[in-house]
Each structure stands twice: as structure tokens, then as C-alpha cells.
Amino acid sequence: MAEPLLNVEDLRTYFSTEEGVVKAVDGVSFKVNAGERRGVVGESGCGKSVTAMSIMRLIEPPAGEIVTGKIEFDGRDLLQLPEAEMQEVRGGEIAMIFQDPMTALNPVYTIGDQLIETILLHQDVSKSEARQIAIGTLADVQIPNAAARMEDYPHQFSGGMRQRVMIAMGLSCDPKLLIADEPTTALDVTTQAQIMTLMLELAEQRNTAVLLITHDLGVVAGFCDTIQVMYAGAIVERGTGDEIFHNPQHPYTWGLLGSMTRLDETQQERLHSVRGAPPSLINPPKGCRFGPRCDFATDICREALPILHQSQEGQRVACHRADELDLKALAIGAAS
Amino acid sequence: MFAYIIRRLVYGIVTLFALSLVVFVLIQFSGGTPLDRLKLNPRMQPVIAQLTEQWGLDKPWYEQYFIWLKNFVTPIDVPSEPGLTVVLFGKLGIRSWVAVAAGVVAIGYSVATFFIRVKANWWRTFRAFSIIGVWVAAFWIAKSRVVFALNWGESFRGDGAVWDNVFGAAGNTFRLGLTALAIALILGIPLGIYQAIKQYSFFDQMGTMLSFITFSTPIFIIGVMLQLILAYQLERWTGVKVFYVAGMTSSGYAELERGLFGLPSLAQWGDVIQHLTLPALSIAAISMAGYSRFQRASMLEVMHSDYLRTAKAKGLPRRTIIVKHALRNALIPIVTLVSLDIAFIIGGAIITESIFGWPGVGRLYIGAINAIDYPTIMAVVMAIGAGVVVMNIVADILYGVLDPRVRYD
Numbered sequence: 001m002a003e004p005l006l007n008v009e010d011l012r013t014y015f016s017t018e019e020g021v022v023k024a025v026d027g028v029s030f031k032v033n034a035g036e037r038r039g040v041v042g043e044s045g046c047g048k049s050v051t052a053m054s055i056m057r058l059i060e061p062p063a064g065e066i067v068t069g070k071i072e073f074d075g076r077d078l079l080q081l082p083e084a085e086m087q088e089v090r091g092g093e094i095a096m097i098f099q100d101p102m103t104a105l106n107p108v109y110t111i112g113d114q115l116i117e118t119i120l121l122h123q124d125v126s127k128s129e130a131r132q133i134a135i136g137t138l139a140d141v142q143i144p145n146a147a148a149r150m151e152d153y154p155h156q157f158s159g160g161m162r163q164r165v166m167i168a169m170g171l172s173c174d175p176k177l178l179i180a181d182e183p184t185t186a187l188d189v190t191t192q193a194q195i196m197t198l199m200l201e202l203a204e205q206r207n208t209a210v211l212l213i214t215h216d217l218g219v220v221a222g223f224c225d226t227i228q229v230m231y232a233g234a235i236v237e238r239g240t241g242d243e244i245f246h247n248p249q250h251p252y253t254w255g256l257l258g259s260m261t262r263l264d265e266t267q268q269e270r271l272h273s274v275r276g277a278p279p280s281l282i283n284p285p286k287g288c289r290f291g292p293r294c295d296f297a298t299d300i301c302r303e304a305l306p307i308l309h310q311s312q313e314g315q316r317v318a319c320h321r322a323d324e325l326d327l328k329a330l331a332i333g334a335a336s
Numbered sequence: 337m338f339a340y341i342i343r344r345l346v347y348g349i350v351t352l353f354a355l356s357l358v359v360f361v362l363i364q365f366s367g368g369t370p371l372d373r374l375k376l377n378p379r380m381q382p383v384i385a386q387l388t389e390q391w392g393l394d395k396p397w398y399e400q401y402f403i404w405l406k407n408f409v410t411p412i413d414v415p416s417e418p419g420l421t422v423v424l425f426g427k428l429g430i431r432s433w434v435a436v437a438a439g440v441v442a443i444g445y446s447v448a449t450f451f452i453r454v455k456a457n458w459w460r461t462f463r464a465f466s467i468i469g470v471w472v473a474a475f476w477i478a479k480s481r482v483v484f485a486l487n488w489g490e491s492f493r494g495d496g497a498v499w500d501n502v503f504g505a506a507g508n509t510f511r512l513g514l515t516a517l518a519i520a521l522i523l524g525i526p527l528g529i530y531q532a533i534k535q536y537s538f539f540d541q542m543g544t545m546l547s548f549i550t551f552s553t554p555i556f557i558i559g560v561m562l563q564l565i566l567a568y569q570l571e572r573w574t575g576v577k578v579f580y581v582a583g584m585t586s587s588g589y590a591e592l593e594r595g596l597f598g599l600p601s602l603a604q605w606g607d608v609i610q611h612l613t614l615p616a617l618s619i620a621a622i623s624m625a626g627y628s629r630f631q632r633a634s635m636l637e638v639m640h641s642d643y644l645r646t647a648k649a650k651g652l653p654r655r656t657i658i659v660k661h662a663l664r665n666a667l668i669p670i671v672t673l674v675s676l677d678i679a680f681i682i683g684g685a686i687i688t689e690s691i692f693g694w695p696g697v698g699r700l701y702i703g704a705i706n707a708i709d710y711p712t713i714m715a716v717v718m719a720i721g722a723g724v725v726v727m728n729i730v731a732d733i734l735y736g737v738l739d740p741r742v743r744y745d
Contacts, residue, residue, distance in 0.1 A: 056649055058645065058648060058649060084653075087651040087652070087653055088651060089651070090648070090649055090650065090651035091649060091650035091651030091652075092651055095649070096649040098642060098645065098646060098649075100642060103641065103642040103643060104642045104643055104645075104646045105643055105646065106643040106646075106647065106661050106665070107643070107665070107739070107740070107741055108664050108665055108668075108738070108739060108740055109661075110740075117650070117652070118650045118651075121650065121651055121652060122651065153740040153741070155740070155741045166646075169646075169650070
């Protein structure tokens with residue numbers, strides 16, 4: 001099998017605060033293959049975004065720091081690269097799209113300026129060629145009248161349009177990996193669907209690997225080949241879309257799925273919710289981090305931290321009781 | 337845009353009109369008359385009667401106001417003055433002022449266009465020529481020998497025409513105020529930017545501390561300390577007179593050799609700088625502290641913005657991120673601040689001018705108030721008012737140039 005495009009090993013990113021060290025990402029390992037679309041889901045503060053920021057090395061010391069770990073991208077360890085080479089990687093080989101398109105573009109430069117700037121930075125082309133590429137990508141993200149809109153400023157675009165511009169900016173240099181950090185959270189639902197369809201088409205066309213970070217399970221369902229669920233700074237379950245949605249092995253995944261509204265649900269039942277609140281990342285609970293909120297916790301869960309292992313069902317899961325529990329059979333939550 | 341400026345100017349004239357009325361009434365009803373001091377001497381009685389008649393002080397206040405207003409906007413003939421030297425030193429006629437204004441426009445224009453995208457070479461060429469053109473025009477106007485004046489009346493203190501006094505003092509005040517502003521901007525803005533880039537570093541903490549100390553020290557302390565240390569003690573230690581504590585030039589200034597084309601010579605420039613440095617530094621110290629704080633705050637806000645994170649994620653080098661993406665956004669709020677500060681330069685620095693014996697508008701103004709010298713008080717108030725109105729408009733225009741989200745129609 002070929003080398004994976006991205007290989008993250010035991011990544012730990014800590015933030016020092018006055019209350020103590022926040023272990024935002026605490027031992028995360030995963031691989032993303034070329035062209036693969038990977039979803040990263042979890043609730044707010046579980047370390048999804050910090051993982052992405054760590055890959056891009058956008059964590060600013062002294063506030064946050066990547067303590068240990070290895071991020072291999074295309075055969076190079078990004079954490080060992082000098083800053084100048086890392087700048088080549090950012091935007092050129094790994095592009096990133098952010099959550100709020102309303103504020104992600106510089107208000108005092110035109111869309112064209114900001115697109116051309118990226119292209120000139122990473123590709124060896126003339127200014128007019130860069131302009132042509134920029135117009136092309138704008139057209140690719142379905143901005144009507146692309147050439148004329150190049151001269152417009154961000155405030156002349158709607159939220160959805162701005163996110164398209166961000167996608168165009170991300171894809172303009174043909175990156176091998178696109179990290180999308182909650183790209184649709186700030187948009188209304190119909191626009192969300194358009195943006196996701198657009199990203200799917202473009203990623204397939206260009207064979208770009210995508211790391212999609214979201215708390216919205218509905219968004220990953222149609223988009224991702226594989227999904228990893230994060231909880232309190234660690235991955236608790238990883239598998240294909242089918243595995244995760246139809247046969248969750250971890251009680252947290254199962255709880256998350258149960259808290260989704262479903263259009264085909266006929267009975268008027270209360271939505272399931274995962275009880276309690278996420279644990280402190282400064283002093284995480286002993287044993288399984290999900291233990292205090294888990295309906296199935298036993299003594300071993302309170303003692304030992306479960307590690308991610310291959311379950312009998314196929315996916316990888318970090319739960320002591322994964323094999324003995326039959327979550328699928330329990331009615332609440334889990335999909336059909 | 338043009339319609340907007342015209343509208344703002346019309347509002348401005350209305351504002352100035354209201355200002356003149358309010359101030360005139362306030363002076364009239366604040367008690368005392370300009371001739372009170374003469375009453376102590378019984379033999380002055382006929383003089384008082386004559387001056388009361390001559391200045392119209394026996395008329396009702398509204399009649400006095402309309403006489404003042406009519407005269408205030410009426411031009412009078414005055415003997416001509418030499419041009420360029422007048423711009424740089426001493427008394428100024430309105431032509432010379434136009435020249436100075438044109439120069440300011442040219443500088444402002446070149447600064448503003450520096451930030452505007454240049455699309456074609458012809459635009460660049462045009463821009464360069466237009467700046468040169470404005471400067472040539474300014475020189476030509478300055479060299480021309482015609483001088484213009486309005487009938488602002490005679491000072492009640494018996495020291496000549498108000499027009500001459502105000503513009504003479506305004507030239508001195510501008511020399512001091514603009515130098516101080518330049519020092520404050522050149523040092524304060526980069527200081528604030530650097531502090532923001534190196535937030536919480538030793539340099540940042542020191543800068544913050546010094547800014548607060550300077551900002552909270554009264555100017556009469558700063559001024560006197562500078563006189564004591566940089567003038568008096570420095571001369572004692574080195575035996576060389578480096579800075580002067582008072583005045584604009586030495587008494588022997590006129591005898592110093594003159595430069596080419598009637599311009600001041602190097603020796604004369606040196607003399608001017610020796611006098612100018614200390615008062616300018618006193619004013620600049622406080623403004624600089626203020627500017628650096630504002631600039632630091634505004635820069636920090638931009639540094640933490642989402643679009644800067646985008647710029648970083650694009651792979652831009654740090655220098656480009658700061659110079660191109662952060663700086664332009666961070667300078668926008670400072671424009672308003674500086675524009676209004678320029679307006680208040682016209683009013684002069686009353687305390688600093690007193691400490692350093694600087695014959696500027698501030699000293700003229702405080703003297704006029706003490707003597708209840710209506711014509712001078714009114715002239716200075718109107719000059720400050722006009723400055724505020726004009727600089728407000730300038731600030732709004734610059735805002736529109738710097739920030740594409742701002743449009744006037």
C-alpha cells in the first residue's frame with residue numbers, strides 16, 4: 001500500500017493558561033490518504049480545530065505549543081520544517097478554509113488582489129497568468145461574472161459567496177490536502193448544502209484530500225469516506241461512514257447519533273442527549289475520559305484509559321467494553 | 337463624493353456662523369469692557385469716550401455683532417510682501433497660505449495614493465506629475481507678491497491689525513505644532529506597531545510604562561525639565577550652547593549669512609532648530625504617548641482578526657502579513673485622531689508657548705482674553721473653528737480612501 005498523504009502520530013498540543021496546562025490535543029494519531037475525504041466530528045472544545053491548526057502550524061507560542069508528535073505530510077515531518085519551507089506548504093500544499101467567511105477576508109483589498117496574492121506566492125507565473133488562474137477558480141466555485149467580480153471588495157459579497165471565494169483561494173494552488181474547519185457553520189442551511197456539494201465536486205475533480213472538521217454529523221454523512229470522532233482531545237472512534245452511522249461502537253458516538261434530529265422519525269419522542277458536560281482538559285478524569293458521562297461505565301472504565309484498537313466490527317474504537325456492548329440493539333440513538 | 341464635500345462645507349459655514357454668534361454673545365455678557373483699565377486714570381476720560389465711539393462699544397450687542405461680521409468677511413488692500421521667505425518664516429499673506437495648503441494637499445495626496453492600488457503605468461506617471469504640478473503651483477503662488485487680507489479690525493490692545501497679528505502668530509504656531517506632530521507621528525506610530533507585534537515583551541512593557549508616565553506628566557513639568565536638562569545642564573557640562581530655552585530665533589538671526597534664492601542659510605536653519613527642538617519635543621512627548629497607545633490597541637485588534645489568520649494560512653511571510661494586511665487596517669482609526677489633532681494645532685499650545693516664550697497663537701489668545709480684546713479673540717476662535725470643520729472633512733475623505741467599505745454619496 002502506498003504511503004499515506006498525511007500521517008499524524010501522537011500529536012499533543014497544550015495551551016498554558018493561568019489555571020494550568022490545557023491539554024487541548026492529547027495523543028492524536030491518524031492517517032489520511034491522497035484523495036480521501038475524512039470527517040472529524042466532536043463537540044466544541046474537543047480539539048478538532050486545534051488538531052487542524054497544529055497541522056498548519058498556526059498555533060502561536062507562547063500561548064499554545066505542540067509538545068510532542070510527528071506530522072508527516074508527503075514524506076516530510078512538518079514539525080521539523082524551517083518556517084520558510086512551512087510557508088511553502090501553507091496555502092501551496094495544504095490549504096485551509098475557516099469557519100466565519102464574513103471576517104476571514106481582508107476588508108481593504110479586493111477579492112482579486114487576495115486571490116492573485118496566493119497564486120503568485122506558490123506558483124511560478126506572471127501577474128497576468130495569475131489573474132487568469134484566479135478568474136478560472138472563481139468561475140469553478142460558481143461565482144457568476146467572475147472577471148468583473150475580481151475588482152469587488154469582500155463586503156460586496158454575501159456570506160455564501162465569501163465562503164466560495166475562500167474555497168477558490170484554497171484550491172487555486174491545487175493543494176494535496178484541504179482542511180475545512182467548520183466551513184458551513186456560519187451559513188444558513190440552503191447555502192450549507194450548496195457549499196458542501198461544491199466542495200464535494202471540486203475535491204473529486206481535483207482528487208484533493210479533505211479534512212472536514214465539524215460538529216454537524218449531517219454534514220459529514222454525505223461528504224466523507226471516513227470519519228473520526230474526537231472527545232476531550234483524543235480520537236474515540238474511527239471508521240467508514242457506514243460503520244460510524246450504522247454501527248457505532250463507542251457510547252459517545254452512539255450518544256451523538258442519538259441527539260440528531262431525523263426527518264424519518266415519526267414518533268414524537270424527546271431527543272436523546274449525552275448527559276453531563278465535557279471534562280476539564282486541565283485535570284481530565286481518571287480512566288476513560290468519557291466515563292463520568294457514560295451509561296455503561298464499569299470499574300475498569302474508572303481505572304484505565306482505553307486505547308484506540310481494532311474492534312470486532314472493523315472500525316477502531318477506544319472503549320473497554322466495545323466488544324461486549326451491542327449498542328446497535330439498544331433503541332435510543334443509533335441509526336436504524 | 338464632490339456633492340458630499342460641498343454639502344459638508346455648507347454645513348461647516350453654518351456651524352462657523354453659529355459659533356461666531358455664541359462666542360460674541362458670551363464675550364459681551366461676561367462682564368467688563370476693554371476700556372476698564374483706562375478708567376483708573378481720570379485724565380483718560382476723553383480718550384475712553386473717543387474709543388467707545390470709534391469701536392462702537394456704545395451700540396447694542398447685536399448691532400456690534402453685525403458690524404463685526406460684515407467687516408470680518410470684507411477684504412482690504414494691503415502693501416505687498418515678499419513671497420517664499422514669508423511662507424517659511426514670519427508673516428503670512430493668504431496667497432502664501434494657499435501655497436502651504438497646496439503643499440499639504442500634495443503630501444496628503446501622495447500618502448493617500450500610496451495605499452491605493454495602481455492598475456496601470458499611466459496612472460503612476462500621472463500621479464507623479466500631478467504631485468510635482470501641485471508643488472510648482474505652490475512655489476509660484478508663494479513667490480508672487482500680491483498679499484490679501486480681510487478687515488478683521490485693529491486690536492483693542494493697540495498692537496496693530498488683527499489679521500497681521502493672527503497670521504503672524506499662526507505661522508509661528510504652525511512651525512512649532514507641525515514639527516511636534518511630525519515627531520510624534522514618526523516615533524509614536526512605529527512604536528505602537530512594534531509594541532503590538534512584540535506584545536508582552538520587555539520592550540512592550542517598557543514602552544507602555546514610559547507612555548503612561550509621559551502621558552500623565554503635565555506639559556509644564558515636561559517643558560521645564562527639558563529646559564533644565566537639555567538646555568541649562570547640557571550647556572554647563574559641555575560648555576557649548578546646544579538648545580535655547582526661549583524665543584524662535586537668536587537676536588542676531590537676521591545678520592547671519594543668507595542662503596541662495598533668499599532661502600535661509602544652513603547657519604540660519606541651525607539657529608531655528610536650536611530654538612525649535614525643546615518646545616516641539618515637549619508637545620511631541622505627550623502626543624507620541626497617545627498615538628503609540630492608540631496604534632498599539634488598533635494593531636493588536638487587527639493582529640487577532642480572522643483575516644490575518646487567513647493571510648498566515650495562505651503561506652504569506654510574516655513581513656507581508658504585517659506590512660500589507662495588518663498595517664493598512666490598523667492605520668484607519670488613527671487617521672481621524674490625527675486629523676482632529678491637526679485642527680487643534682491652529683489654536684496653539686498656550687502653556688508650551690508661554691514656557692518657551694514662543695510668539696504663537698496660544699500666547700496671542702491668552703493675552704487677548706486678559707485684555708477683553710474682542711477682535712483678536714473672535715479671529716482666533718474662528719480660525720480654530722474653521723480648522724476643525726476643514727479637518728473633519730479631510731478625515732472623512734481619507735477614511736473613504738483607506739477603507740473601501742466607506743462610501744459617500
